[in-house]
Amino acid sequence: xxxxxxxxQDLFAIADLAKEFGISTxxxxxxxxxxxxxxxxxxxxxxxxxxxxxxxxxxxRGKRLGFSLRDISDYLSLYDADRSxxxxxxxxxxxxxxxxLERQRDDLExxxxxxxxxxxxxxxxxxxxxxx
Amino acid sequence: xxxxxxxxQDLFAIADLAKEFGISTxxxxxxxxxxxxxxxxxxxxxxxxxxxxxxxxxxxRGKRLGFSLRDISDYLSLYDADRSxxxxxxxxxxxxxxxxLERQRDDLExxxxxxxxxxxxxxxxxxxxxxx
DNA sequence: CAACGGTTTGACGTTAACGTAAGCTCGTGA
DNA sequence: TCACGAGCTTACGTTAACGTCAAACCGTTG
Numbered sequence: 466x467x468x469x470x471x472x473x474q475d476l477f478a479i480a481d482l483a484k485e486f487g488i489s490t491x492x493x494x495x496x497x498x499x500x501x502x503x504x505x506x507x508x509x510x511x512x513x514x515x516x517x518x519x520x521x522x523x524x525x526r527g528k529r530l531g532f533s534l535r536d537i538s539d540y541l542s543l544y545d546a547d548r549s550x551x552x553x554x555x556x557x558x559x560x561x562x563x564x565x566l567e568r569q570r571d572d573l574e575x576x577x578x579x580x581x582x583x584x585x586x587x588x589x590x591x592x593x594x595x596x597x
Numbered sequence: 598x599x600x601x602x603x604x605x606q607d608l609f610a611i612a613d614l615a616k617e618f619g620i621s622t623x624x625x626x627x628x629x630x631x632x633x634x635x636x637x638x639x640x641x642x643x644x645x646x647x648x649x650x651x652x653x654x655x656x657x658r659g660k661r662l663g664f665s666l667r668d669i670s671d672y673l674s675l676y677d678a679d680r681s682x683x684x685x686x687x688x689x690x691x692x693x694x695x696x697x698l699e700r701q702r703d704d705l706e707x708x709x710x711x712x713x714x715x716x717x718x719x720x721x722x723x724x725x726x727x728x729x
Numbered sequence: 730c731a732a733c734g735g736t737t738t739g740a741c742g743t744t745a746a747c748g749t750a751a752g753c754t755c756g757t758g759a
Numbered sequence: 760t761c762a763c764g765a766g767c768t769t770a771c772g773t774t775a776a777c778g779t780c781a782a783a784c785c786g787t788t789g
Contacts, residue, residue, distance in 0.1 A: 480735070490736085495777060509737055509784080526704050531663010533775075543715055552719050559716045566709050572658050573705065577698050583675055584691045587684050612765070622766085627747060641754080641767050665745070 477513040479504075486525060496524060499534050501541060520544075530569070609645040611636075618657060628656060631666050633673060652676075662701070 483490045496502045497511070501524055504511040513521075520541060527537035540562065546555045615622045628634045629643070633656055636643040645653075652673060659669035672694065678687045 492777065526708065529701060529704050530708065543712065546719070555719050556716055559712050559719070563709060563712050563716075566705060566712070569661060570702070570705050570709070572661050573698060573702050576658065576662065577695060577702070580675065580691050580695050580698070584688055584695075587678070587687050587691070624747065
């Protein structure tokens with residue numbers, strides 16, 4: 466199988482996605498094995514659609530945020546959740562996630578602020594030793 | 598060795614820190630083995646001061662942000678960096694870190710926004726199927 | 730037809746970050 | 760004195776997230 470780009474806007478080979486996102490085909494297959502992706506098959510060959518590609522983007526973003534594949538899997542299920550689910554259960558999970566993410570954001574803000582301070586101190590003239 | 602709290606405001610046993618931060622003593626020793634901590638010794642026993650405790654807090658924050666111990670180690674060295682270092686090298690590293698963190702912040706903001714949208718959609722009345 | 734590139738499924742190897750267990754030392758209280 | 764709790768080192772076990780072959784199957788191209 467070669468590039469599908471010219472054939473069809475909506476079909477991707479595994480190597481297409483791997484190249485586009487700078488990951489290995491092995492990683493993509495691994496994500497499928499873990500249930501994070503479920504591409505269609507043509508014979509034995511995986512065929513990815515826009516939806517799969519979108520999920521992959523979410524997976525990679527989750528990884529950049531330091532989440533485990535297990536966490537990301539839970540996260541994806543929030544996106545998947547259609548009206549067939551119990552609404553309040555979904556909302557609870559979303560709230561839970563949001564709380565965790567907002568804590569992470571606080572950590573991040575603190576860290577960024579500290580680094581900026583370090584940067585300022587580095588370029589500023591040496592302060593005299595404080596008393597104490 | 599037992600609690601040092603009453604003995605001295607500035608001395609902590611490994612179990613004190615473990616308990617305070619809800620981690621194992623094994624983890625703390627591991628961080629030392631990786632060079633992230635370097636407590637003093639009294640005989641063979643580790644003795645932690647405020648400075649070590651402060652570093653441990655940074656380590657745990659780094660972990661919450663999804664960083665590897667290797668990353669955190671680099672990060673800590675920015676805090677350590679005294680004037681003996683080349684200022685521009687330090688600033689470069691700080692800038693590098695900041696760029697990465699700000700990207701992470703963007704990812705985080707996006708994710709938070711999406712989850713909030715999911716939450717709204719979940720509680721909102723079901724939208725009609727779109728054409729297309 | 731045969732080589733080649735892309736794909737598949739195993740299956741074993743690897744690194745990080747500890748968990749866990751064994752065996753030893755040391756200070757203390759009944 | 761001796762059992763106990765806390766600490767230490769050494770070392771093997773474990774899980775996650777892939778990396779890295781190996782062996783086999785297409786579909787095309789020279």
